[in-house]
Amino acid sequence: MENKSHAFAAGAFVLVLLALMTALAVWLTRDTTEQRVFEISSPEGVTGLQPQAAVRYKGVLVGRVIEIALDPVQRGNVLLRIAVNETAPITQSTFAALGFQGVTGLAFIQLDDKEEGSAALVAQGDAVPRIPMRPSMVSRLSEQGGNLLTQLEQASIRMNSLLATDNQKQLMGAIGNLSQAAANISALTQRAGAVLGAEGAPDAVNLPRMVQQADVTLKSMQSTAERLSTSAEAVRNSADEFRRTNRRLNEPGGTLDKIAQSTEALATTSRQVQSQLLPRLNRTVEDTGRTVRQVGRAAETLGDNPQSVLWGRSSTAPGPGERGFVAPPAAATAP
Template sequence: MMENKSHAFLAGVFTIGLAILVLFSIFWFSSDHAVLVPYDLITRSTVNGLGPQADVKYRGLDVGKVDSIRFDPAVPGQIIVRVSVDQNAPITTTTYATLSFQGVTGIGYVQLDDTTAQNGGQPSPHLPTSAKAVARIAMRAGFFEELEKRGDSLLTQLETIMDSLGNMFQADNRRDLMEAIRSVHTTANDYSRLAHAIEPAVRQLPQVTENLNATLASTRRLTQELASPDGTVLRTVDSVGRNLQGAADSVQSAAAGISQDTLPQVNGLARDARQTVRSIDRAANQFNDSPRSVLFGGPAATPGPGEPGFSPP
């Protein structure tokens, strides 16, 4: 009986020890072992939805938790949000914080970002901090806070827009708008009729294009013929030129023959004709002076000097 009790006791102790070891292991592996350093976020804005143990993220990555939220005793109205951040997080002198919200749950968290990282410049120096000298980071207004601040301005602009719309849809403006709509409708109908009118011409466009392509091809071939020294056109022109040159040579030869052979004969005939005309003219004058000379011959010629019967005057 004593052995059974001792075995049962040892089994109980072993079971309890195993359970404690399992719980410790679960706690150890589930807990974050990163070294956290404190930072104070300074803001004068509201921090609705933000509470202790809220997440702290650097550009979307979890880097810490919110430890506490309290008023700054030195500056009235200023709020200090103490956060614990992983010491390996790239917190620099240009890092700033904003209040963001997770989805539609409204649970707030702190979003850290860096001005230099946004502008793509050289990284700023690391911001040192410790439990005795906690570094401070400025907390800027988030999207919803900016929207809340600009709500009055947006409402005013919305009222102005609504007034403008009301004025635009007054009776006179509505009438003008309806006239414009009717004009647009009429123009659309005119365009539709025009489209129907030019539809036959559009159907003929492929044939016209084909004819134009054929004409261009013929023109291209003609250009190639004109540009080719051995082309038909240039050969024909060369043959015609040679024929014209031969004809010109023939005309020149004929002109030379006329000038050398025919013209002298024509000139001789012209001289003979002139002599004949002078003879006929003398005969006519003689007939006019002495018609008897036709029957009895002309009077004897008067002897000249040295001839018999010459008598000086």
């Protein structure tokens, strides 16, 4: 009976000791800083993210992930609830992204802010303020992975077509032509060095003579340039004289102005001639034509009947159907 009481006392002592140690550990590890709660709605998966995962602001630990669940407001999104220290500068331009710790695959929430001076993010009523979620680097690489693979496949196809047998032959031929051209250039360089360095040889280049000829050529070019300068001065003087003449012609009362006035006077005279003299000339021509026609008819009548000058114009015999017409007698027919 005494052994059982000792065992019971020992067990109670151990339990009390464990409870005291647990309370001490909780008291030592308690977080006394004030924290704010924010929500993050992510349209992407959060694989590797666990509750109590770290929340970092530009790499600095500022909080923990409290809860991970499905978003009841935006269907298909993942709702993350985080607790952030009061000292973290969370503004309306702050955004979140999913980060990964090395090769362990453990994820954390990375907060960042690209705009300075933005207003602080505060709750509106009872709703918890939300921080927008942006795709992480891994997500962007996953989205572009298919395009990258397609481009790599196309590049490999083009590389294979470029390294085909016919193209390899053409490439080797081009390399051979380049090698031949390099050899020709080297031989030409050696030939030029030999020609320039030869003394007394038939193909040697007489450098002093070449310099003398170049000097003569330069002097000739200088004299030509002087003559061209003189000609340019004469052309400039002619251009000045032409400008002065043109100014005299175009100034008020000048030659062009007088020609314009003479042309206007000539046009006025022409209009007067057309409006006054030409109608009179037309009437005179018509009267003359009428008189000529009358004289012609008189001459024709005098030629047909000259005695009409003495006896006057005879009356014309009546024709068939007129009064006084007498039919001529019928001609006698032969027996």
